Amino acid sequence: MALPTPNLYPPFNIVRLSHVEFGVSDLAKSRAFYVDTLGLQVTDESSDAIYLRAMEERGHHCIVLRKSDKIEARDLGFKVFGEEDLDKAVQFFESKDLPVEWVERPYQSRTFRTRDPHGIPLEFYSKMDRLPPIHQKYALYKGVKPLRIDHFNCFSPNVDQSVAFYNEIGFRVTEYTEDAETGRLWAAWTHRKGGVHDLAFTNGRGPRLHHTALWVPTPLNIIDLLDLMATTGWVSNIERGPGRHGISNAFFLYILDPDGHRIEIYCSDYQTVDPDLEPIKWDLKDPQRQTLWGAPAPRSWFEHGSLFAGIAPRDAELAAQPIIAP
CATH class of the missing domain: 3.10.180.10 (2,3-Dihydroxybiphenyl 1,2-Dioxygenase, domain 1)
Structure with missing residues (x-):
């Protein structure tokens, strides 16, 4: 099959990928891997979840580790340009008869879940809490x-x-x-x-x-x-x-x-x-x-x-x- 012609004027504008959540069995062991070994920075931590960001990122998190009985990947997160694009995205997925569910996500503004036609779970938002820059805090660079x-x-x-x-x-x-x-x-x-x-x-x-x-x-x-x-x-x-x-x-x-x-x-x-x-x-x-x-x-x-x-x-x-x- 031929590649489709690129759509340079899509129904809504996605900036980039943003984040993913993993269900993990042991938070301490996962912390040792992602933080102590890879060098990701902890932006929030509780008894059941750890939020992580990398050194150049200003958004609150790029990976969420959540303690779970199920080892699984959850929604793939994407950032859109603005609130208007978020509403347009909802209209697009509803027009494809794909489910839309508004959800509460810590550190994010309005966010909805949906999926693609094969079932990949997706999450869209326009604003995430911004954190101070740390890209020149070289003492933090690890792993x-x-x-x-x-x-x-x-x-x-x-x-x-x-x-x-x-x-x-x-x-x-x-x-x-x-x-x-x-x-x-x-x-x-x-x-x-x-x-x-x-x-x-x-x-x-x-x-x-x-x-x-x-x-x-x-x-x-x-x-x-x-x-x-x-x-x-x-x-x-x-x-x-x-x-x-x-x-x-x-x-x-x-x-x-x-x-x-x-x-x-x-x-x-x-x-x-x-x-x-x-x-x-x-x-x-x-x-x-x-x-x-x-x-x-x-x-x-x-x-x-x-x-x-x-x-x-x-x-x-x-x-x-x-x-x-x-």
């Missing part, structure tokens, strides 16, 4: 020195349909993988903020959350994190990398938190602001598509993901398979 949340990647049972839906609300494709035999999309990278992606889709049993990515200053920070994880009890949580992606050209590392939520540590991709930027096409069987250099991805990278709360995944419609490490 991998995370600067900001960068993107989500989700398993989709039908990537063509996912791309078509998000294209309608203004997400533009930067790179994509096509299965040569069927002409269908196996994966696609889409953005709002001018990086390679805010939201990517990978063919697979879904919807499930494949990973959440944190942007870091340099590849050397990733090497430092590997040394830290290898000597502080986290070596078995290193899943894939380091390496450089073909798609996005980014330096990467994939790690798993104590409950198996996958985090990508990510840097060095490129700018995609121009509205007439042409997407880059990759063949599924190109070994440098996923890894320009470095070891091929292990089987777990194609099969493991976080369940979304209350959503039953289904098998992918496309049976094509990429290169998998032995």
